[in-house]
Amino acid sequence: MTISYNWLCDYLPVKPTPEELSTILTRIGLEVESLEKFEAVKGSLAGLVIGEVLTAEKHPNADKLRLTTVNIGAGEPLNIVCGAPNVAVGQKVVVAPIGTTIYPISGEPLTMKKAKIRGEESQGMICAEDEVGIGNSHDGIMVLDPSLQPGTPAIDVFKPAQDFIFEIGLTPNRMDAMSHLGVAKDVCAFLNNIENTHKYQVKLPEIKALPKAATPLPISVTIENTDACPRYSGLSITGVQVAPSPEWLKEKLSAIGVRPINNIVDITNFILHETGQPLHAFDAKAVKGNAVVVKNLPQDTLFTTLDGKERKLDASDLMICNGAGEGMCIAGVFGGLHSGVTDTTQEIFLESAFFSPGGIRTTSFRHGLRTDAATRFEKGVDISNVVFALQRAADLICELGGGKVASEIVDVYPVVKHKTHVTVTYSYIRRLSGGDYSADKVKNILRSLGFDIISEKEDTLEVTVPFSKPDISLPADIVEEVMRIDGLDNIVIPSKVTVSPALSAQPDPELIKEKIADYLASNGFNEIFTNSITNSKYYTPEVLESTVKMMNSLTVDLDILRPSMLETGLESIAHNLNRKNENLLFFEFGKTYSVLEKGYGEFNHLALYLTGTKTSETWMHKSSNVDFYFLKGYVINVLRQLGYQQLSWAEGNNGDLQSAWEIKVKNQTVVTLGGVKAGKLKQFDIKQPVWFAVFDWDKILKLLKKTDSFYKEIPRFPAVRRDLALVLDKQVNFAAVEAAVRGVKSPLLQDINLFDVFESEKLGANKKSYAVSFTFLDPQKTLTDKEIDGVMEKLIKVFETQLKAEIRK
Known part of the structure; x- marks a missing residue:
């Protein structure tokens, strides 16, 4: 503001x-x-003085220059070389003596110094309008009122704002x-x-008696949608002369960054910033039938706004229409192209109204029209101020625009709004604020703010809230007002704070997220935060059927809520690759969204993105690229950080990933990982492989709540390793081997690891060999060969029967 x-x-x-x-x-x-x-005026004419030209002679070395002497009211007259054709003896002029800085309309500031011009000394400058920033003329020097006294500061003459x-x-x-x-x-x-007084009161502007027009111009007002427009007032003004505003009005608006346009528009802007009440002036010729109707128009009605754009209206957009049912203005938001004030306007209808904040905000965002009026209406203007602002504007229009009032004020207010009542106790004020406020101080502050004291009983105070404060409805709001006006810096900071401990969810989701983020960051990953709003062009029509679409997208490229974490991450990767940052390890905690049978769904995820090399080239070894197994290692480590040990693998079916796999915990898929397909990479102009994994974070946290993780002491007894070489059909993957091992369910078996894969025609057609190690441990004692052999025999039997494996000797 x-x-x-x-x-x-x-x-x-x-x-x-x-x-x-x-x-x-x-x-x-x-x-x-x-x-x-x-x-x-830049510099506010500081240092410039009024001078009197005493002599003006031709320069001996230049035909177009004059040698002048100028009296500036102090000391000896100044010798000034002047090139202006209109300089003459006796003129009162603006002089910039040595040391003065002038700020031309165009060009850089210039500080006066003693100089020689064509061999003659010059002790300053006689100035033109554009040379000191007060005008655009450069036809000659300024010739001022002859009655001015030499030495008078120029700022006292021109009085720049x-x-x-x-x-x-x-x-x-x-x-x-x-x-x-x-x-x-x-x-x-x-x-x-x-x-502790009431003597300081705001000086409200005085409204004079308005001049009456000889010929009346009555315009009726009808409100069809009283929910969206509880109050509407207006009046007609004739004989208006649209012209530039007076300087004082231009200066006030320019100071706060509002560009002056003409006296009528400037007055409505002035009232907006003076009172907070938006106004709108219609050319009365556009008010057909001499009637204003506040209503909604049918869905997709076309309406051309003041900026020349044709817009499709929504059926919920409130409109100001004329008697012919034609839209003249989007109520409280933006005017129409064909109903506004122009240079030829002579009759206007001036509007001042109260519109429902929710409706204005929805319409404003729907059409992308964030106007000063809309930003005030959407917060709730003072409904009791509607007529005062109208009268104030009419007064100024009559004064500055030569208008005369041609109708009575029409004020349609079908259901009068009552002030909000709030009850608060002094003890509550002290407890919530931490300040020791007396009852007299509280009442004095509230009265000064426009609150009315309805009743007071011992510790209880009941007040009515002024219409200018639509946000106040609770006792806590009253406490805020008291604290503000007494000075927020007056609140004493206590030496101790009493806090009741809160019970957080176990396990704490935020601590878990922080733990995983720390692990990934410590292993070279960078966390990214991407926009949940993305571009629909990334997705197939099948995906878009269940996608949450933006009703009022900010740009054409941001029109849906993302259904997947992949695409926004690829945007970040493409951004880095385009800047030669080619080796990337990213992770992101984010949300995806979808349309469900009942409402919308919001889902939490952890995503990993890998591309480039995992090791740099050195004299000891060549560089190597990230691959599926590099990604898999980090995925498994993340799950182990979370306490998940028993994992099962299954081939996945993800349309954007090749060689996709799913990791399951208790038969629930918690991770999907694989390489991003070339077609998807091409959408982002990525020319190197990208590996991607996405964790279903909601499901992971849900499973964590059902899983107890305990610390265990380091075993005192040694572990024993046994190896097997299994000859299997080529289509049997290691996940099938792991599943077969879990079926044995031996408490002694601690780990299984594939440490070699061998393929050769000697093994037979379509055969391969897995070399697998098994680690056994009993935390209570040292294992014997008999115990281990018993488990190994069970494993061999399972491999032979379920996988048709041959044990290599």
């Missing part, structure tokens, strides 16, 4: 310095993020402070609290 110091002081009974005001605003919760000086601009970091609930009057009310409340 941008606030002008000069403008704000118009409403304050006292005038603090900009620095004092900055401190006050920050203390009452309106944090000043920056305080900058505003100058309508100067101001200080506050940038306030407003929280979203502070609609009441989105105007100069709203901020002034808070400042007065603070001053009243400091002095």
Whole structure:
């Protein structure tokens, strides 16, 4: 929120310095993020003085230059070489003496120095308009009022506007402070609290009696959708002359970054920033049938807005229509192209209304129209301020635009809104705030803010909330107001804090996530955070059938919530590859989304992305690329970090992965991994292999809750290893071997490992040999050969019967 110091002081009974005001605003919760000086004329003409030309003679060495002497009211007259064709004796001019810096309209600032021009000394400069930044003319020097006294500072003659601009970091609930009057009310409340008085009151602008037009122009108002528009007021003004605004109005708007347009538009913008109430002026010729109807138009009705774009309306968009049923304005959001004020407008209908905040926000985002009016209506403007803002604007239009009021104020307010009642106790205020506020201080603050005290009983206070504060409805909101106005820096920080311990879920999901993130980061992975909103063009029509689509996408490339973690990760990989960062280990905790039979689904995942080399080339060995087994190792280690030991493997069916595998825990798939297919990589212009694994994090956490993990002491007895060489059919994979081993269910068998694969025609057609090691351990004693042989015989029998394996001797 941008606030002008000069403008704000118009409403304050006292005038603090900009620095004092900055401190006050920050203390009452309106944090000043920056305080900058505003100058309508760069440099504000500092150092420039009025001079009188005493002599003007031809330069001996240049036909177009003059040698002048100029009296600047102090010391000897200055010798100045001047190239202006209109310089003459007796003129009063603007002089930049030596040491003065001037700021031209175009070009860099220039500091005056003693100089010689064509052999003649020059002690300054006689200035044209564009040379000091107050105009664009360069036809000659400025010739001023002959009555001016030499030596008068130019700033006293031209009086260029100067101001200080506050940038306030407003929280979203502070609609009441989105105007100069709203901020002034808070400042007065603070001053009243400091002095324990009520003498500081906002100076409201005076509204004069409005001149009446000879010919009436009555325009009726009908509200068909009173839920979306609880109150609508307006009046007609004729005889308007659209012209540039006076300088004071232009300066006020320019200071806060609003571009002046014409007197009518500027007045509506001025009222918006003065009172917080948006207004809209219609050309009365567009109000066909002399009737305004507030209603909704049919779905997909076309409407051309002020920016020239044709938009399709939604059936829920509230419209301001004329008597012919034609849309003139998207209510509270944006005007229409054919109903606004133009240079030829002479009759206007001025609107001031209250629109439902939720509807305005939805419409504003749907059409991508984030206007000043919409941002105020969506937070809830002061419904009691509607007519006052209308009268204030009409007063200015009559004064600055020559208009006359041609109708009575039409104020349609079918269901009068009542103020919110809030009951709070003084003990609650002290307990929640930590401050020892007296009852008198609390009441004084609330009255200064516009609250009405309804009743007071011992410790209890009942108040009504002013309409300017639509965010206040709870006792805690009242506490916030008291704390703000008394000064947030007045809250005493206690020396100790009493905290009741909270019970977190076991196992704690955040600690588990942190543990895995630490493991991956310590092994060279970098964590990435990608956008959950992605591009629908990455996905097939079958996938898009169950995808959550954005109703109001910010861009055409961000139109759905991602159904998969793969694509957004590939975007990050492509971004790095394009910048020659080719060896990447990424991990990401993120969510995917889908449409379910009832509502929407949101699912948590951990994704790993690997590409490039796993070892760099050195004199000892060549570089090697990441591969499936490199990925598999990290996946298994992550699962072991989580306490999962008994894993089963199955071939997967993922359309984007080749050689896809699934890892299961208790017959539930918890990880899918494999290489990304070439077609998917081509979508992102990735020309090197990428390996991908995605963990179903929700399922992993759910299984963890059912699994107890305990620390075990290191065994005191030795483990024993036995090896077997199995000749199998080529189509038998090692997962089948592991499954057969688990079927034996021996407590002595601790581990199984494949350490060699051999293929040769000597083994037979379509045969291969697996060399497998088995590790046995009894934590209570040393194993005997008899015990181990018994288990090995069971394993051999299972291999021979289930896998048709031949044991190599």
